[in-house]
Amino acid sequence: MANSRRFRAAIIGTGGIAEVCHVPALRAEADRVELVAAVDVDPGRLADFLVRTDIPMGYASTAEMLRSQRPDLVHVCTPPAAHVDAVVAALESGAWVLLEKPPCRSLAEFDRITAAERPGGPYASVVYQHRFGSGARHAGELIASGELGRPLVALCQTTWYRGHEYFEVPWRGRWATEGGGPTLGHGIHQLDLLLALLGEWTEVGAMMGRLDRAVETEDVSVATVRFANGALASIVNSVLSPDEVSRLRIDLTEATVEVNHLYGHRNSDWRYTPAPSMVDPARLRRWSTPSTDVPSSHGAQLTLVLDAMERRERPPVSGRQGRETLELITALYRSALTGTTVRRDRLRQDDVFYHRLHGNMPGWAPANESRRDDW
Structure with missing residues (x-):
């Protein structure tokens, strides 16, 4: 990632949090980052999102987007069950990640994320913007x-x-x-x-x-x-x-x-x-x-993530700090x-x-757990 060019960013998951919080934060940093692609498993929702946000490329799968676009930064905004696989795929492709809360469903999943990080980056930073x-x-x-x-x-x-x-x-x-x-x-x-x-x-x-x-x-x-x-x-x-x-x-x-x-x-x-x-x-x-009045916001955190990317340093609320x-x-x-x-x-x-946070406790554990992996 050369500092002489803008970082290329992509969004995975096009629900409300992506449009209301992540897209404006990225647009506010337009001198340092270019929003090039979005991913969603729902074709209609993706098409509408691309029109509203003027993002040039849309993809039905994370793997296809990562292969085609090779982004430097990926914002993960899917439902929680799809977080860990998307984050690990992005990190393994070389992209840094800004991960919407909650980061994942368990400490075991969080440790999968940190295991995919590498010294000097890429890293995954959790959206804890209030701090x-x-x-x-x-x-x-x-x-x-x-x-x-x-x-x-x-x-x-x-x-x-x-x-x-x-x-x-x-x-x-x-x-x-x-x-x-x-x-x-x-x-x-x-x-x-x-x-x-x-x-x-x-x-x-x-x-x-x-x-x-x-x-x-x-x-x-x-x-x-x-x-x-x-x-x-x-x-x-x-x-x-x-x-x-x-x-x-x-x-x-x-x-x-x-x-x-x-x-x-x-x-x-x-x-x-x-x-x-x-x-x-x-x-x-x-x-x-x-x-100086800086509101707690995705933008306030994104600025620090981009700073860390330029220096190839661990960003705030990633790794050990993100796990706490x-x-x-x-x-x-x-x-x-x-x-x-x-x-x-x-x-x-x-x-x-x-x-798993329910700990398989009687009265709380679901009888049949299903998951969605098609992001």
Whole structure:
């Protein structure tokens, strides 16, 4: 990949997330990347997508597109069951990958992805865009420096609403095709932001339920997490909540930092409340949100991925860093479905939850798992 030319990019999967988030992010980087092709197994959907986005070439299979186009960068936007095969094929062809969340359905699948990476690239970066907004990065710097004191208590809330009709799409709400419920598919963004701000976790205790939606997976989960720094966090993930919000609050010894949003945040969504004893004006000014306002977005993350490609360095939230949020989610499922507290150091490859998030537990495991490999 020579820096004197633009990178060639392709999109696999032409659903809403591809058109609403990935295409605009790529267009905004038009001086560095050219969008040359798209892939979808549905001919009609692909044809409509090409017309709306003005992408020149369309393909029915990932393999055909990779052979014909030899892209430098591939955005994977398929349903979760099709992620790992598409990512591995792209990496093996020499293309870097920006992988829509959730990255895959299990730690075993994630390890297949990292096994296909090579030193100096290509690498696969997971779309965890909320950690890349300027407000989140500023909060992370303040917490890491000790400016806000020692972390004590955190609340991580993803309470969204998805009606019964949402799950009429055949792949939603099914272990084989979606991989999990709101813990994996919706709350994953706030969970990743929580980890970006508080660091390594050590143990999880959780419960989950199938309370109202006709799904195989959970439709709500709650958990408590202990972090290596001693902080304790409470987590709620739901698709049953008419008053929708994505919320993260961290209480530290000298301040509370909080962000409230839904699908993305700006600087104005962040709030800092000093402890009553904190009266240093100069210090309070340092807490002010940055003058540059970078919204959390696919574009903010794509910029960093392209920078890494130019330098042939590992991009953010790939490899070990990209795996950490899926480790926490796996532990949450394991705790909820076994009724036990799960320590991070006990997530091993010989554990059934390493291979599937339902862990083959009675009452949760599907009777007949099917998968779709035709991407």
